[in-house]
Amino acid sequence: MSADRKVRLTFDGQDITVTVGTSLIQAWIESGRPLVDNVGCMGQGVCGACRVLVRRSGSGTVETALACETPVEDGMQIASVDYFPAHRPHRYDLHAEVEVESAAAKPIDRIFPEAAHCRHCGGCDRACPRDIEVERMVNLAATGEAREAAALFDHCVMCNLCVAACPEDIDPAHLGQFVRRMAAATTTLPVDLDQRLQEIQTGHQPIRRPPSPGRHES
Amino acid sequence: MTAMGVDHATALRSWSARAPAPPATGDLPPAELVRHFHPDHQADHQSELRVGACAGMRCPSGLADLLQANAHIDDVDLAGIRNLHADVLVLGGGAAGVVAALTAARDGAAVMLATKLRLGDGNTVMAEGGIQAAVGADDSLQQHFDDTLAGGHATADPELVAALVSDGPAAIRWLMAEGMAFDQQNDQGDGASTLRRLRPGGTTVARLLSYRDFTGLEMMRALREAVLLQPGVEVRERYAALELLTDPHGRCVGAVLLDLERERLVQVRAGAVILATGGAGRTHLGGNATSNHYGATADGLVLAYRVGACLREIDSFQYHPTGLAWPRHLRGLLITEAVRALGARLVNGDGARFIDELAPRDVVAAAILREIDAGRGVERDGLTGVLLDTPTLERERPGVLQNHLITLVRLARKAGIDPASEPLLIAPTLHYQNGGVAVDTNGQSSIPGLLCAGEIAGGIHGRNRLMGNALLETVVYGRRAGKAAVTTMRNPSGRAVGITHLGDWQRGLIHAGLPLDRRAPVLFPAYGHADIERRIHARRKSAL
Numbered sequence: 001m002s003a004d005r006k007v008r009l010t011f012d013g014q015d016i017t018v019t020v021g022t023s024l025i026q027a028w029i030e031s032g033r034p035l036v037d038n039v040g041c042m043g044q045g046v047c048g049a050c051r052v053l054v055r056r057s058g059s060g061t062v063e064t065a066l067a068c069e070t071p072v073e074d075g076m077q078i079a080s081v082d083y084f085p086a087h088r089p090h091r092y093d094l095h096a097e098v099e100v101e102s103a104a105a106k107p108i109d110r111i112f113p114e115a116a117h118c119r120h121c122g123g124c125d126r127a128c129p130r131d132i133e134v135e136r137m138v139n140l141a142a143t144g145e146a147r148e149a150a151a152l153f154d155h156c157v158m159c160n161l162c163v164a165a166c167p168e169d170i171d172p173a174h175l176g177q178f179v180r181r182m183a184a185a186t187t188t189l190p191v192d193l194d195q196r197l198q199e200i201q202t203g204h205q206p207i208r209r210p211p212s213p214g215r216h217e218s
Numbered sequence: 219m220t221a222m223g224v225d226h227a228t229a230l231r232s233w234s235a236r237a238p239a240p241p242a243t244g245d246l247p248p249a250e251l252v253r254h255f256h257p258d259h260q261a262d263h264q265s266e267l268r269v270g271a272c273a274g275m276r277c278p279s280g281l282a283d284l285l286q287a288n289a290h291i292d293d294v295d296l297a298g299i300r301n302l303h304a305d306v307l308v309l310g311g312g313a314a315g316v317v318a319a320l321t322a323a324r325d326g327a328a329v330m331l332a333t334k335l336r337l338g339d340g341n342t343v344m345a346e347g348g349i350q351a352a353v354g355a356d357d358s359l360q361q362h363f364d365d366t367l368a369g370g371h372a373t374a375d376p377e378l379v380a381a382l383v384s385d386g387p388a389a390i391r392w393l394m395a396e397g398m399a400f401d402q403q404n405d406q407g408d409g410a411s412t413l414r415r416l417r418p419g420g421t422t423v424a425r426l427l428s429y430r431d432f433t434g435l436e437m438m439r440a441l442r443e444a445v446l447l448q449p450g451v452e453v454r455e456r457y458a459a460l461e462l463l464t465d466p467h468g469r470c471v472g473a474v475l476l477d478l479e480r481e482r483l484v485q486v487r488a489g490a491v492i493l494a495t496g497g498a499g500r501t502h503l504g505g506n507a508t509s510n511h512y513g514a515t516a517d518g519l520v521l522a523y524r525v526g527a528c529l530r531e532i533d534s535f536q537y538h539p540t541g542l543a544w545p546r547h548l549r550g551l552l553i554t555e556a557v558r559a560l561g562a563r564l565v566n567g568d569g570a571r572f573i574d575e576l577a578p579r580d581v582v583a584a585a586i587l588r589e590i591d592a593g594r595g596v597e598r599d600g601l602t603g604v605l606l607d608t609p610t611l612e613r614e615r616p617g618v619l620q621n622h623l624i625t626l627v628r629l630a631r632k633a634g635i636d637p638a639s640e641p642l643l644i645a646p647t648l649h650y651q652n653g654g655v656a657v658d659t660n661g662q663s664s665i666p667g668l669l670c671a672g673e674i675a676g677g678i679h680g681r682n683r684l685m686g687n688a689l690l691e692t693v694v695y696g697r698r699a700g701k702a703a704v705t706t707m708r709n710p711s712g713r714a715v716g717i718t719h720l721g722d723w724q725r726g727l728i729h730a731g732l733p734l735d736r737r738a739p740v741l742f743p744a745y746g747h748a749d750i751e752r753r754i755h756a757r758r759k760s761a762l
Contacts, residue, residue, distance in 0.1 A: 023632075026547040035746045036478055037456060039512045040339045043548045043632065044625075046435045047343050047511075049336060069632050083336050083455070088446045094397055154430075158338060158439060177443045181397020184440070189391065190402055192412040196353045196387045205359040207384065209376045210367065 007074040024067035024078055025050050038067075038080050045069045048159030051081040051129070064161050066129050084160045090171050092178065098185045108141050111178065114170045115142040124172050127165035130155045134162045134172045141179050149176070150183040223595030223602045224567025226643070230605075232569030233641060238610045239563055242571040246588075248581040251573075255584040255591065257646075258534055263504040268730040269723075270523050271664070277532040278503040284516055285523045285532075287738035288727060289720050290460050290754055291474060291483070296716065300484040304330035304452070306703045307473060307486050309459045309518060310494030312340025313434075313692035314672025314699075316441045318492045320396075321700025323450035327707065330486060331451055332475055334458035334513060334741055338442045340496055341511045341673065342692065345434025346554050346625055347418065348426040349693075350686035351386035354415055357423045359383050366687060369420040369578075370652075370680025373531065378678045381659040382687070382694050389693040390427060398440040399429050418685040419555055420578055426686045431554060431625045434689060457484075458741050459517060460754070462491065462525050462668070463710075464719045470525055470667035471710035474717065476741075481756040487715060489707025490667050492699050493518040494692075497651035497673040498535075500743045507550030508648040509541055512746070517739035518674045522655045525719050528664040531653025534681040539564075539582035541647025543603025545633050550647040553606060553626055555579075555685060560618055562611040565641065566594040566604050580682055583646035596643055603645035608637040650688065652679050661699030667708065671699040 005020045011028055018027040023043065029035055040049030050067035057075025067078070092111045108115055115138055124134035133152050140149035153176035162172040199205045224232070233239075246254075253259050265282040267275050277285070306322040308315045311333030319331040333339065352362040362383040367374055390413075394400065401414040415424040429436040445451055456478040463472035463485060472487040495518030499510025508514070523529060540553040558564075558575040564582075566572050566589045573585035586604050589595050595602040608626075612619050619627050619637055630637040654676030661669040672692045679687060727734055742748040 021545060022547040029745050032747060034748055035512075036742055036748050037335065039746075040335065041344050042512055043551050043629075044344055045628070045632075046432060047339060049339055091447055093447070094444065095395065098395075156439065157435065158343075158442065174443065177397075177439055180399065181440055181443060184399040185395055185397045187394065187399075187402075188411065189394070190353070190400075190413045191410045192353045192355060193387055193390055195355070197391060200359070200384065200387060205384075207359050207363050207380045209380070210372075 007072050009072055009074070009076040009078060011078045012080055018072055020072065022072055024052060024070045024072060027072050028067070038083060041068065043068045046157055048157035049083070051159050051161055053079045053081060064127050064129050066159070081161065081164070084163060088174065089169070090174055094181055094185055097182065106144050108146070108175070112141070112171065112175045114168050115175055117168045118142065118170060119168060121167065123165035123167065124162035127161040129159060129161065130157060132156060134176070137176055138170055138172050141175055146179045147183050150179040153177070153180055223590060223593060223597035226596055226598035229567040229569070229596040230640070232567065233565050233605055233607065236569035237607065239565050239569060239571045239607070242573055244574070248577060251584040251588065252580050255588045256580055257504050257506065257537055257587070260504065264533060268732065269726040271526050272523070272529050275529065275532065278535070280501055280503045281498060281516060281532060283736060284501065284520050284738040284740065286727065286732050287520065287736045288724060288734045289524065289717070290737050290750060291717070292720070293717065295483060295754065296474065296485060299482070302330065302484055302486045304328055304486055304488045305707055306490050306492060307332065307488035308492045308494060309473060310340065310496060310672070311335070311337045311455070312494065312496055312672060313342040313437055313441055313689065314696040315492070315494030316445045317693050317696025318494055318671050318700035318703070319451050320441070320445055320448055321697045322704050323448050325701060325704040327450065327704045329451045330454060330488070331445065332454045332457040332459065332486070334456065334478065336455050337445070337453050338438045339511065339513060341514060342689070343435045343438045344509070344511060344552070345689050346431045346552065347556065348416065348428030348433045348686050349390070349689035350418065350425045350684065351390045351427055351690060352383060352425055353387055353390065353413055353427070354424060357425055359386070361422055362386065362425060365421045366684060367680070369684040370682050372680065374680030375677040377659055378657070381698065382678055382691060385694040385697070386690055389690060389697070392697070393437065393440070393693060396440050396444045398437050400427055401429055419559070419576060420684050431556070431623070437689060459495070459521060460739065461717050462521050463487065463715055463717065464525055465710065466714045466718070468526065468665065469708070470665050471715050476750070476754060478753065481753045483754065487710040489709060490669060490703040492661070492669045492671060492703055493522060493655065493674050494670070494672045494696065495674050499648045501740070502743070503535065503648060506537070506648040507541055507645070509538055509550055509552040510648065512743065515740050515742060517741060518670070519654060520739045522663060522665070522668060522670070524723055525665055525668065527668060528656040529654065530656045530676040531681055532676070534652040535648060536579060536650035536652055536683055537583040537646040538649035539579055539586055539646050540606060540644045542629070542633065542642065543645035544598045544601045544643040546599065546601060548629065548633055549601065551629060552647065552649070553629070553642065553644055554623070557606065557608065557611070557623055557626060560611065560622060561614065563607045564604055565607050567596045568594060578682065586646055590645065598643055601643070603643040605641035606644045607641050609639055609641060612638045650683055652681055652683055659698065660702035661695045662702060662706070667706070669699040669703050671695040
């Protein structure tokens with residue numbers, strides 16, 4: 001049975017022999033080694049926790065990937081990319097930004113001043129495991145086209161690899177979230193939601209409890 | 219997965235010959251199906267708790283082992299360790315924890331949020347479907363209330379449900395103000411948008427709000443930025459909670475954390491503690507596959523029970539009918555319910571349908587397990603399930619896969635399958651902890667100083683949760699618990715703070731004839747080989 005075929009790979013400096021048809025993260029687990037970090041959704045590909053650098057056998061280039069969705073290949077070399085501590089150099093208050101949105105100068109120049117310094121190296125694009133046009137997003141944001149920039153960043157999984165790749169400290173992942181959050185927070189409140197909130201406030205949405213209430217245990 | 223099924227190649231021939239398979243003739247009433255085949259009702263996987271506040275209550279044996287385990291640490295481990303302080307300590311970095319932390323900090327508290335993986339690593343990001351809130355003109359808070367109560371088989375606490383649905387619209391507005399996007403439509407052409415609504419299973423009206431098919435990811439992205447930028451919140455990643463701290467009056471006054479990077483213990487004294495540690499899927503109760511995040515190991519439930527908190531409905535878990543059954547490395551991952559809502563059928567090894575695919579989740583899951591049990595499942599590489607007929611769906615509604623089931627197609631590709639030409643092999647997957655720690659409408663548990671928000675809290679869903687009410691719960695109860703923590707917090711007093719509750723606990727274990735060497739919380743699944751004991755005691759050894 002083909003499922004029994006084995007491949008050999010090097011993962012964080014350790015030689016591992018595993019069954020073909022498995023993912024890199026499962027290969028690490030199958031090898032019996034401890035797994036307490038850089039792991040998350042285990043295959044859905046939505047959390048960006050299991051970032052790795054991969055070099056395939058015979059290839060001269062190193063690529064980024066998510067270990068939970070990359071199948072093992074014979075001769076692969078893999079290195080985990082550790083997480084980034086929760087430190088934010090680019091600080092802002094979204095609620096305050098929304099209030100001054102129309103009046104103030106472009107907030108991106110103030111909050112993410114490095115965005116204008118992009119040297120078009122393409123490092124962020126190559127780093128992104130979701131093939132987002134990160135550099136284009138940065139350039140659009142820097143020239144004030146925030147909504148177009150926001151649309152490009154739809155598939156971000158918060159892996160922060162573009163942050164590591166950027167030589168100008170632009171923080172593309174967080175800039176991307178900033179333009180997305182601004183776009184969402186400055187959208188007019190949907191009329192159905194607005195209507196319902198008013199009804200609740202004026203007592204027009206009462207809730208009748210069933211005649212025999214359930215248990216109250218606390 | 220011990221039962222043998224029909225060999226995969228044979229099953230594909232039967233499927234192909236009979237597609238589209240005719241509707242099933244239900245030969246067993248739904249209640250009977252559930253009673254005989256749902257995992258909650260498998261008596262050999264259930265035990266009665268013998269110690270603690272809920273002695274006599276039944277729950278899955280695997281969970282009972284954790285709830286009745288000994289602590290990892292003793293008093294001696296606390297000698298000389300670092301002391302930290304917070305007004306409010308939040309344990310858990312998913313949506314519930316982050317919302318609670320944001321709320322408490324904005325109400326003036328000094329907040330510490332500790333999470334054993336990264337901020338945002340939890341089940342929130344994995345939620346695809348959406349979030350319920352009664353905003354439609356054809357909908358009302360009453361209908362949301364009635365649907366939720368009926369969906370939980372009338373076992374939820376009506377007051378908890380009323381709080382959940384009443385805060386729903388405000389929760390959506392709050393999320394938008396934090397920068398979360400929702401799908402909207404502009405039908406009238408007058409420039410005024412409304413929220414796009416879908417109809418979730420078990421409801422009377424379209425009420426599910428969403429952002430594409432990754433609503434949870436969109437929510438977490440916005441919340442993660444918000445909390446990282448929030449003054450007054452200190453985020454500690456890779457800090458796992460091992461034990462709660464108590465005072466002589468039985469009040470919860472903090473927690474002992476294991477700093478996983480430095481392999482050392484710290485104790486955090488806090489005016490109030492909010493547990494937002496999520497569910498239990500990664501304990502693989504009953505040996506089941508799970509759709510859950512790697513960190514879902516019931517840690518908070520274990521900690522709360524050990525300090526005396528009351529639990530409820532902990533024998534009730536939701537099994538999502540359509541988890542991937544093959545290939546092995548993607549086993550348990552979720553195929554969205556939307557695929558059945560769009561018309562995809564379930565087919566057994568004989569190419570026959572066997573259930574109304576849009577029956578409630580517990581009924582569909584039980585029906586699948588019955589097919590497998592009876593040898594009518596489909597077997598591939600030793601894994602058994604039934605077929606999800608995506609090719610017929612695509613033939614009937616061309617383009618449906620690419621336009622509406624993006625995540626499904628991506629997942630199928632990872633499995634090496636083209637869902638337009640080959641059905642996926644699926645089986646029920648452990649998805650959600652319906653019950654949990656008993657709370658009031660502020661998320662307050664039976665232990666003073668201890669609050670809960672999110673999946674760990676019980677009573678909001680009763681014995682079954684509707685799609686879209688989990689994300690809503692994280693926001694509504696995160697906000698309520700965050701607010702209540704600030705108004706009820708007390709300065710943790712003096713020298714008597716510690717883990718003295720363990721004395722009574724250990725005596726109880728000995729009385730009940732339970733082992734002292736089984737320890738919890740486990741923090742990671744067994745196959746993570748975490749060796750928690752070594753990490754805890756590394757410092758003790760180096761001191762010798």
